[in-house]
Amino acid sequence: MRKIFDCYHHFEKTPNLSKKMVILFLLCLSSSALLFSQSDRKIRVACVGNSVTYGAGIENREIYAYPAQLQELLGDPYEVGNFGKNGATLLSRGHRPYIQQEEFTKALEFQPDLVVIHLGLNDTDPRNWPAYGKDFIRDYAALIDSFRNLESQPRIWICKMTPIFHGHSRFKSGTRDWFWQIQEKITTVAYGQQTGLIDFHTPLYSRPDLLPDNVHPDKTGASILAQTVYSEITGDFGGLKIPDFFQSHMVLQRDTAISIFGTANRDEKIEVVFDGNTQKTTPDVHGNWKVSFPAYPAGGPYTIHISGKQEEIILEDVWIGDVYLCSGQSNMAFSLSQSLDGNQEIAKAHHPDIRLYHMKPVAYTHNEKWTKDKLDKTNELAFFQAQWQSCTPQSAAEFSAIAYYFGQNLHQETGVPIGLIQNAIGGSPTESWIDRKTLEMDPVLVDLLSDWPTSDFINAFCKERAQYNIEDADHSLQRHPYHPAYLYETGVDPLSGLAIRGVIWYQGESNAHNTELHELLFPALVKSWRNLWGVSLPFYFVQLSSINRPGWELFRDSQRRLADSIAHCEMVVSSDVGDPDDVHPIDKKPIGERLALVALHQLYGMDVDWQGPRVRQYTILKNKIKVEFEHAKELKTSDGQELRGFEIAGEDEIYYPALPRIVGTTIELSSDQVREPHHFRYGYQPYSEGNLVDEHGLPASTYTSKL
Numbered sequence: 068m069r070k071i072f073d074c075y076h077h078f079e080k081t082p083n084l085s086k087k088m089v090i091l092f093l094l095c096l097s098s099s100a101l102l103f104s105q106s107d108r109k110i111r112v113a114c115v116g117n118s119v120t121y122g123a124g125i126e127n128r129e130i131y132a133y134p135a136q137l138q139e140l141l142g143d144p145y146e147v148g149n150f151g152k153n154g155a156t157l158l159s160r161g162h163r164p165y166i167q168q169e170e171f172t173k174a175l176e177f178q179p180d181l182v183v184i185h186l187g188l189n190d191t192d193p194r195n196w197p198a199y200g201k202d203f204i205r206d207y208a209a210l211i212d213s214f215r216n217l218e219s220q221p222r223i224w225i226c227k228m229t230p231i232f233h234g235h236s237r238f239k240s241g242t243r244d245w246f247w248q249i250q251e252k253i254t255t256v257a258y259g260q261q262t263g264l265i266d267f268h269t270p271l272y273s274r275p276d277l278l279p280d281n282v283h284p285d286k287t288g289a290s291i292l293a294q295t296v297y298s299e300i301t302g303d304f305g306g307l308k309i310p311d312f313f314q315s316h317m318v319l320q321r322d323t324a325i326s327i328f329g330t331a332n333r334d335e336k337i338e339v340v341f342d343g344n345t346q347k348t349t350p351d352v353h354g355n356w357k358v359s360f361p362a363y364p365a366g367g368p369y370t371i372h373i374s375g376k377q378e379e380i381i382l383e384d385v386w387i388g389d390v391y392l393c394s395g396q397s398n399m400a401f402s403l404s405q406s407l408d409g410n411q412e413i414a415k416a417h418h419p420d421i422r423l424y425h426m427k428p429v430a431y432t433h434n435e436k437w438t439k440d441k442l443d444k445t446n447e448l449a450f451f452q453a454q455w456q457s458c459t460p461q462s463a464a465e466f467s468a469i470a471y472y473f474g475q476n477l478h479q480e481t482g483v484p485i486g487l488i489q490n491a492i493g494g495s496p497t498e499s500w501i502d503r504k505t506l507e508m509d510p511v512l513v514d515l516l517s518d519w520p521t522s523d524f525i526n527a528f529c530k531e532r533a534q535y536n537i538e539d540a541d542h543s544l545q546r547h548p549y550h551p552a553y554l555y556e557t558g559v560d561p562l563s564g565l566a567i568r569g570v571i572w573y574q575g576e577s578n579a580h581n582t583e584l585h586e587l588l589f590p591a592l593v594k595s596w597r598n599l600w601g602v603s604l605p606f607y608f609v610q611l612s613s614i615n616r617p618g619w620e621l622f623r624d625s626q627r628r629l630a631d632s633i634a635h636c637e638m639v640v641s642s643d644v645g646d647p648d649d650v651h652p653i654d655k656k657p658i659g660e661r662l663a664l665v666a667l668h669q670l671y672g673m674d675v676d677w678q679g680p681r682v683r684q685y686t687i688l689k690n691k692i693k694v695e696f697e698h699a700k701e702l703k704t705s706d707g708q709e710l711r712g713f714e715i716a717g718e719d720e721i722y723y724p725a726l727p728r729i730v731g732t733t734i735e736l737s738s739d740q741v742r743e744p745h746h747f748r749y750g751y752q753p754y755s756e757g758n759l760v761d762e763h764g765l766p767a768s769t770y771t772s773k774l
Contacts, residue, residue: 109145110146110180110181111146111148111179111219112134112145112146112148112181112183112300113174114137114148114149114151115170115185117151117185117189118151118152118154118188119188119284120132120149121149123283124280124285125289131289133284133289133292134148134151135149137293140294140297141300148179151170152168156195157186157203158190158195158202159206160198160199162189166210178218179217180219180222181224182221182224184210185228187249188282191246192242196249200245200248204255204256211223211260211262223262223263224296224299225253225256225263226267229268229271231281232281233517238281239513265299266295267295270291270292271288272503273552273557273560276545299352303332304350304353304354306331306335306378307332307335307375310328310329310564311453312561312562312565313327313371313382315381315382317422318390318484318486319386319486320565322364325360326564326566327346327360328357329373330354330355330356331376335376337349337356338375339358340371340372342363346358365482366386367384367385368383369387370383389486390566393489393491394491394570394571394572395573396491396494396495396574397651398609398650398651398655399489399571400467400492402467402468403463403468403471405651406656407653407655407656409468413460416459416471418478419457420484422455422484423455423466424455424456425454425462425465426451426489428450429451430444430445432492432533432548434535435536436535437537442539442542442545445545445548451557451561455486458471466489467487468655468659469655470487470489471487472658472659473663474487474663475659476660477667488562492548495554495577497574497578497585498512498515499553500555500595501595502595503516503552503556505591505594505598506591511584511587512587512591519550530549533547555595559599569604569670570606571607572608572609573609576611576650579611579618582622582625585625586625589626590633605635605666605669606633606637607637607662607666608626609639610623610638610639610642611626612642612652614645614753614754615753617753620752620769623642624751624774642755647754664677676765679699679760679766679767680696680697680698680702681768687744690743690744692744693733694736696732699762700732700761701732701761702731702734702760703729704760705760708758710729712749712751713727713736713749713757714751715741715746716741716773717744718745720746722748745773746772748769748770748772750767751770757769
């Protein structure tokens with residue numbers, strides 16, 4: 068009403084009103100009257116959908132279903148209506164079409180101002196999608212039009228579906244595949260019908276603990292959905308935020324565009340100043356913003372100022388160089404202070420141009436029961452905490468010994484600032500580092516997700532240790548870092564968007580019990596990470612060391628073959644510095660240095676001896692085998708003693724020690740016990756005593772010519 072009087076007094080005090088001005092006054096009056104009349108009623112929000120909207124499975128759903136929690140967030144100016152129907156399909160020829168339900172009629176009668184539609188889950192039923200999936204886009208458009216034609220002319224959002232997890236009874240028989248087909252169609256509908264698109268999937272896809280029946284979110288999951296809708300409606304995304312890895316003292320990747328990004332409220336104006344250059348932007352409708360600066364050469368330090376409407380973030384002492392992710396299990400996590408001669412190295416670890424980002428877990432997988440706080444943080448994916456630090460004796464002492472020696476050698480040889488991200492968990496199996504969708508969509512790996520504590524696929528140690536760590540959990544779906552996809556979701560995916568130069572990896576001990584399975588897992592892991600970064604990341608890994616554990620010789624040879632089969636992937640040998648009784652050999656310096664040699668050759672183009680002798684080909688003669696090696700100008704033994712570790716066999720595949728003779732870069736193998744040799748192997752025992760090296764002392768890998 069105040070606006071009406073303001074308009075009236077403005078024109079009353081103005082002499083000689085023209086007809087045009089009178090018309091303007093009347094328009095002002097009518098507009099203000101409309102605003103006044105509308106202010107008497109609340110903004111109506113219709114939540115349309117299936118059982119997830121209804122709140123199925125949630126105790127006190129009238130309070131905790133997502134529409135009810137949305138009402139609490141939006142407050143008194145809004146009226147939120149829950150028009151969810153259990154089992155409803157979007158398809159009009161589905162087994163329970165939403166448009167035929169009472170809830171649909173009530174939603175229309177509600178005359179909403181805002182409509183949020185979440186449908187599609189029940190369309191994955193075999194009664195629906197195979198027969199009627201072709202109608203999906205048309206039927207969704209018709210549903211949208213039914214709301215658009217209302218007198219209230221509401222604004223409409225449609226939602227990407229909440230997840231369906233692997234425990235669903237029809238998951239592998241079709242639901243899994245049809246789910247993703249429908250999800251794609253929903254995006255098509257949103258663009259074609261020019262509606263808003265709300266992502267209900269991503270916030271819950273890494274939280275299977277919040278969907279106890281694999282389909283319906285519990286009240287905590289519903290609160291995440293409510294917060295998601297609240298932000299989309301109001302534009303309130305919690306103010307200016309950047310990913311955790313953007314910190315002072317960090318290293319940004321050189322020679323590639325420098326991207327700074329984060330989230331902010333929709334009406335924010337974001338300004339980023341880097342090296343005197345300013346980039347301005349505004350968040351998109353989902354609160355995401357990003358600016359890019361041209362690629363920089365190595366150097367620093369720089370300061371980055373990020374400012375929004377009220378907040379300001381200052382990142383100081385930022386360097387440009389090469390960034391590496393150093394990941395795996397306990398042998399990568401093995402600290403410099405634990406390693407051979409570590410104390411002497413720590414005293415010298417003053418390297419201001421090397422920066423360390425140690426992702427420390429809130430709970431270690433030691434032989435202990437975790438407290439409630441640790442269990443809760445694990446479920447909430449708050450498993451890692453990290454801070455960029457300059458390399459000093461204090462920061463280096465707890466850091467990965469292998470990663471430290473790797474970075475030290477790179478910096479020494481190149482002069483380039485080096486950023487090292489340590490992300491390694493003792494005992495972790497390969498499958499815990501692979502994204503969920505990759506596991507779900509693989510016809511074999513999908514079974515890793517089911518019945519984890521009793522699955523024969525899973526390493527016995529992993530199952531026993533995880534169960535003991537979480538024994539005191541009061542959550543039936545308590546998570547653990549050994550669970551499939553967990554470490555990817557909490558430790559790898561959060562690094563998305565941070566440009567890196569490559570990966571060094573030391574893992575496999577927890578998968579050595581099933582070589583054939585690992586031959587599927589490891590390529591899947593490499594592909595998973597490369598998909599995340601969108602580039603063919605160089606991936607350099609360590610072959611398992613020597614130890615008296617049955618089957619490790621087979622696993623090591625499999626690793627050798629995997630390195631040859633995956634592009635931009637290289638392996639370094641560690642069998643010569645193993646320990647017959649300890650899975651954690653303490654001499655880590657040679658391993659870090661060998662990884663650095665690979666990178667110096669492959670990424671920096673340096674002419675260095677970067678790998679030991681490799682079998683190029685072998686020839687079977689009448690009574691001996693000639694094995695020709697490459698990557699060596701000279702073959703010799705590491706200890707100056709006779710060459711050890713070679714065996715040959717005939718067609719019967721019974722092996723006998725061979726008499727080896729070095730001739731240049733060829734080794735001739737024979738045995739009085741094998742008249743017509745057909746196969747040979749080298750160092751092919753769990754604990755290898757092979758001593759073949761090149762002129763620089765780099766070892767040859769264990770090897771077998773017969774799988």
